[in-house]
Amino acid sequence: MDIGGTIRQCRHVRKMTLVQLANSTGISVSHLCLLEKNKREPSLTSITAIANSLGIPLSVLVFLASEKKEIGDLDAKHIDALTKNIISLMHHVNK
Numbered sequence: 031m032d033i034g035g036t037i038r039q040c041r042h043v044r045k046m047t048l049v050q051l052a053n054s055t056g057i058s059v060s061h062l063c064l065l066e067k068n069k070r071e072p073s074l075t076s077i078t079a080i081a082n083s084l085g086i087p088l089s090v091l092v093f094l095a096s097e098k099k100e101i102g103d104l105d106a107k108h109i110d111a112l113t114k115n116i117i118s119l120m121h122h123v124n125k
Contacts, residue, residue: 033077034068036095040084041066043117054083 041051048066052059057076064070065080072080081088094117 032068032097033072033091033095034066036091037062037080037084038066039117040086040091040094044084046084051080051083055079 041048046054048059048062051057052062055062055076057065057079061070061076062080065072065076077091078088081091084091
């Protein structure tokens with residue numbers, strides 16, 4: 031699972047800086063930086079605050095961060111399609 035990379039990707043899609051995300055979550059910039067680099071594991075409280083600040087459900091953030099083998103019964107084509115659709119919707123809502 032790449033929760034850090036997913037946070038970074040979603041933050042970029044939302045056109046947010048680390049400072050903006052830090053201000054909206056109450057998590058320090060340095061801690062967010064470590065989370066995005068997967069050098070720290072986020073607590074449930076932190077990941078929930080991040081998802082809320084990014085304007086996406088926690089379950090969607092976790093889905094985007096999951097590896098294909100972690101998803102279960104969905105085949106890779108469906109996972110890729112869902113991921114692309116979610117990112118596309120995030121871009122669209124951002125406009």
